[in-house]
Amino acid sequence: MFCARAITHGETPQVVTLGWILEMCSIWRSELPERHVIERGAQSMKQRTERAILNYLARSRDVLQMAIDDPGFAPLVTKIVDRVADALRGGKKVLLVGNGGSAADAQHIAGEFLSRLNYDRAPVAAIALTTDSSVMTAIGNDYGYERLFERQVFALGRPGDVLIALSTSGRSQNVLYALDAGQSVGIVTIGFTGQKRGEKMSKRCDLCLRAPSESTPLIQQIHITVGHVVCELVEERLFPRDGTKAAKTIHPPPKRFVSAPLKNQESTVTYRRPARINKRPNTVKQLRTNEV
Numbered sequence: 001m002f003c004a005r006a007i008t009h010g011e012t013p014q015v016v017t018l019g020w021i022l023e024m025c026s027i028w029r030s031e032l033p034e035r036h037v038i039e040r041g042a043q044s045m046k047q048r049t050e051r052a053i054l055n056y057l058a059r060s061r062d063v064l065q066m067a068i069d070d071p072g073f074a075p076l077v078t079k080i081v082d083r084v085a086d087a088l089r090g091g092k093k094v095l096l097v098g099n100g101g102s103a104a105d106a107q108h109i110a111g112e113f114l115s116r117l118n119y120d121r122a123p124v125a126a127i128a129l130t131t132d133s134s135v136m137t138a139i140g141n142d143y144g145y146e147r148l149f150e151r152q153v154f155a156l157g158r159p160g161d162v163l164i165a166l167s168t169s170g171r172s173q174n175v176l177y178a179l180d181a182g183q184s185v186g187i188v189t190i191g192f193t194g195q196k197r198g199e200k201m202s203k204r205c206d207l208c209l210r211a212p213s214e215s216t217p218l219i220q221q222i223h224i225t226v227g228h229v230v231c232e233l234v235e236e237r238l239f240p241r242d243g244t245k246a247a248k249t250i251h252p253p254p255k256r257f258v259s260a261p262l263k264n265q266e267s268t269v270t271y272r273r274p275a276r277i278n279k280r281p282n283t284v285k286q287l288r289t290n291e292v
Helices: 002-008 018-031 035-069 073-089 101-114 133-143 150-156 173-185 216-238 284-291
Strands: 094-097 126-128 162-166 188-193 207-210
Touching (some): 073 094, 073 216, 101 162, 101 216
């Protein structure tokens, strides 16, 4: 390496001595960037990263503000809440479909409905058609990826159910086929898409929400935000905490959800967690006794 450095400086020694090596090290070191130059570059990189973060957060804020300022946005979300609440109150279910990040959002929203969002209450029926790998690979292999959700909607959907279809582009073929299947079955079809390119999707939806953006990540942020809003408002309608009259039937609720209220619960919602049937034995002797 030192010989190579020496050649570049026009110095090719016949004998490599210690003094020559030290001299070459001095020349090489002098050509390296100064420490303050390196630190200044690192600081500049940090500043650029921070600016990029703040820029993205500002864009997110602007998209939310556009949704707030849109006079038709909140009324549309209200209609979605009405349709979902009416279906669940009547013992129907919610089906959700999407691809990629939208599939994750579909599963997220289904989890909020089926489990809980803000407080304990009876579960409601919500199924994300994006989770069963055996079903999806079977349909994809036998009928093609574009039929992935359509066949599940035909099998699981019933008149009066709600289908929430998420597609940032509004052009995902398997989502469009799912909406067609939902309409033919008599399902309420609701679409979540972006600001543009969603004409094909909107034609197939009873209600279609368009996020005010063309950026996929920002569209998805609006979708999951609206999903949380819908879950929260449906939860409050079906299981109110302010003493108002709750939904009469939720297909109907199991007995364990209409017993004593939880401790330290301010609301009038009654809910009791299911008791564990078989407790874990503490000792080997107890285990053997249980087996007998």
